[in-house]
Amino acid sequence: MERIPTTQVSQHIGQRVRVQGWLHALRKLGGVTFVVVRDGWGTVQAVSEDETELTALSETAGLGAETVLALEGLVVAEAQAPGGVELRQLAVEVFTPVAETLPLPLNKRQIKASLPTLLDHAVVANRHxxxxxxxxxxxxxxxxxxxxxxxxxxxxxxxxxxxxxxxxxxxxxxxxxxxxxxxxxxxxxxxxxxxxxxxxxxxxxxxxxxxxxxxxxxxxxxxxxxxxxxxxxxxxxxxxxxxxxxxxxxxxxxxxxxxxxxxxxxxxxxxxxxxxxxxxxxxxxxxxxxxxxxxxxxxxxxxxxxxxxxxxxxxxxxxxxxxxxxxxxxxxxxxxxxxxxxxxxxxxxxxxxxxxxxxxxxxxxxxxxxxxxxxxxxxxxxxxxxxxxxxxxxxxxxxxxxxxxxxxxxxxxxxxxxxxxxxxxxxxxxxxxxxx
RNA sequence: GGGCCCGUGGUGUAGUCGGCUAACAUACUGGCCUGUCAAGCCAGAGAUCGCGGGUUCGAGACCCGUCGGGCCCGCCA
Structure with missing residues (x-):
């Protein structure tokens, strides 16, 4: 399936799409898990209530933020989702697993780091x-x-x-x-x-x-x-x-x-x-x-x-x-x-x-x-x-x-x-x- | 170049009239949790407090040195 940018997901409601990017945030709430994927243009939320869909994310121990992956799913209009759409019925493919702790958090609204730290790690900080x-x-x-x-x-x-x-x-x-x-x-x-x-x-x-x-x-x-x-x-x-x-x-x-x-x-x-x-x-x-x-x-x-x-x-x-x-x-x-x-x-x-x-x-x-x-x-x-x-x-x-x-x-x-x-x-x- | 200030877990800070078993938040790991979106709750791991010397019964703290950094000014189509 051809990949689309996250910014175009909302134009494909009712269709299955494939997005590729970085694991921006992974929020497990028990029965439901939210996956936020960031690509070069924006972010999109995916949601799963079925853990087997996300085995690719859990089978490698300690797979963390910034893991590079592809995500396929059905685009659903959902008022509760950021941007009004989200992906469901997911299939995950991991390209580049990341297990290391980031030098500074990228998935908070603002980076909380001193200027020297920010600049020392600009190669990743600029992803924020x-x-x-x-x-x-x-x-x-x-x-x-x-x-x-x-x-x-x-x-x-x-x-x-x-x-x-x-x-x-x-x-x-x-x-x-x-x-x-x-x-x-x-x-x-x-x-x-x-x-x-x-x-x-x-x-x-x-x-x-x-x-x-x-x-x-x-x-x-x-x-x-x-x-x-x-x-x-x-x-x-x-x-x-x-x-x-x-x-x-x-x-x-x-x-x-x-x-x-x-x-x-x-x-x-x-x-x-x-x-x-x-x-x-x-x-x-x-x-x-x-x-x-x-x-x-x-x-x-x-x-x-x-x-x-x-x-x-x-x-x-x-x-x-x-x-x-x-x-x-x-x-x-x-x-x-x-x-x-x-x-x-x-x-x-x-x-x-x-x-x-x-x-x-x-x-x-x-x-x-x-x-x-x-x-x-x-x-x-x-x-x-x-x-x-x-x-x-x-x-x-x-x-x-x-x-x-x-x-x-x-x-x-x-x-x-x-x-x-x-x-x-x-x-x-x-x-x-x-x-x- | 001149002046002022700061170096404490990955990150941001607290602790500075010397009593520390180094605190808090966040990130990280594990657990719980069916609508999160800066998620929440519980638990855990993680710091020889920039480095070297000195004072002291005792130094993260005080003194000297050193290294690194920040701000203001100067310099600057």
């Missing part, structure tokens, strides 16, 4: 329905990202993660031994996505980025997924912000329509994306912090995490928005390719998008003329040589362009109100963790 839902939503966010941009004439690209030049901004990079020469793990697809604007005009990429910063916080890891966008013929960073708004809205819409079960399981508070997300200039934001909180951060070149939380509060109270664009970050804190604000010296045509008080997106308008790049590199004190092929593209005509990058795990962390970014990462890589 609540953990799994997080990563299904990650897939949904990537799908929504792609769908939104594909619908607007963008082309998906994959750029190299092994790169030759180390420095893009001040961020540290991981060095590799590349056949005896130094090479580096890409800290961003920035250069390549800009270059590809010359080819496709509108490009995006979903891929890993590597940061060798020894930071140790709840919202940083050393490898994460960056949802990158870059496109040509922008007026300024506001063109970029408008697209960023639509991309976020597209992602959330995809989650809402296609991932309702996961959102419900995790009790996600879906934000509403305003037609126009409120924005505030960096300098005004600092004034606002002084007025509202009496802390004078004027003159600081960047916003602190506390500043961002305050601004997030303000956006919520003043605009009823979970999102806030902060625009015009000082040039000194932005990478050399950032386009300056032509009307406000020292400030840039860049932005961050704060989501519930945490930086979610960084973006802006880039320089697009060769001469500007030479001047910017000199200003930043970088030699031009390592950037030679990057610079080449600007000698042969690049349009005004810009783009942004969304941190996938940041999006999930804020959307799901997770206390640590690592909980939105399948197998986190941080200061002291490279396994599993």
């Amino acid at each position: 329905p609540a953990r799994r839902a997080v990563f299904r939503l990650a897939a949904g966010a990537m799908a929504g990202f792609r769908a939104t941009l594909n619908g607007r004439g963008f082309t998906e690209i994959q750029t190299p993660k092994i790169v030759a030049s180390a420095t893009e901004s001040g961020s540290n990079v991981f060095q590799l031994d590349y056949f005896g020469r130094p090479a580096y793990l890409a800290q961003s697809p920035q250069f390549y996505k800009q270059i590809m604007v010359g080819v496709f005009e509108r490009v995006f990429e979903v891929g890993p980025v590597f940061r060798a910063e020894p930071h140790d916080t709840t919202r940083h890891v050393n490898e994460y997924v960056s949802l990158d966008v870059e496109f040509g013929f922008v007026a300024n960073h506001f063109t970029v912000m408008a697209l960023a708004r639509d991309v976020i809205a597209g992602i959330l819409e995809t989650l809402q329509t296609g991932y309702a079960a996961e959102l419900a399981l995790l009790e996600a508070r879906l934000p509403i994306v305003p037609a126009a997300i409120p924005h505030i200039h960096f300098a005004e934001a600092q004034e606002l912090i002084l007025q509202r909180h009496g802390v004078d951060v004027r003159g600081e070149p960047d916003l602190s995490p506390q500043d961002e939380r305050w601004l997030g509060q303000w956006a919520q109270e003043e605009h009823g928005s979970d999102f806030l664009f902060v625009t015009g970050y000082p040039m000194v804190k932005r990478p050399f390719y950032t386009h300056p604000d032509p009307t406000r010296p020292g400030y840039s045509n860049s932005f961050d998008l704060l989501f519930r008080g945490v930086e979610l997106i960084t973006g802006g308008q880039r320089l697009h003329r060769y001469g500007e790049y030479l001047a910017a590199l000199e200003q930043a004190g970088y030699p031009a040589a390592p950037f030679e092929s990057y610079l080449e593209v600007f000698r042969y005509g690049m349009p005004p362009h810009g783009g942004f990058a969304i941190g996938l795990e940041r999006l999930l962390m804020q959307l799901l109100d997770l206390p640590n970014l690592r909980l939105a990462t399948l197998f986190p890589r941080d200061l002291n963790r490279v396994t599993p």
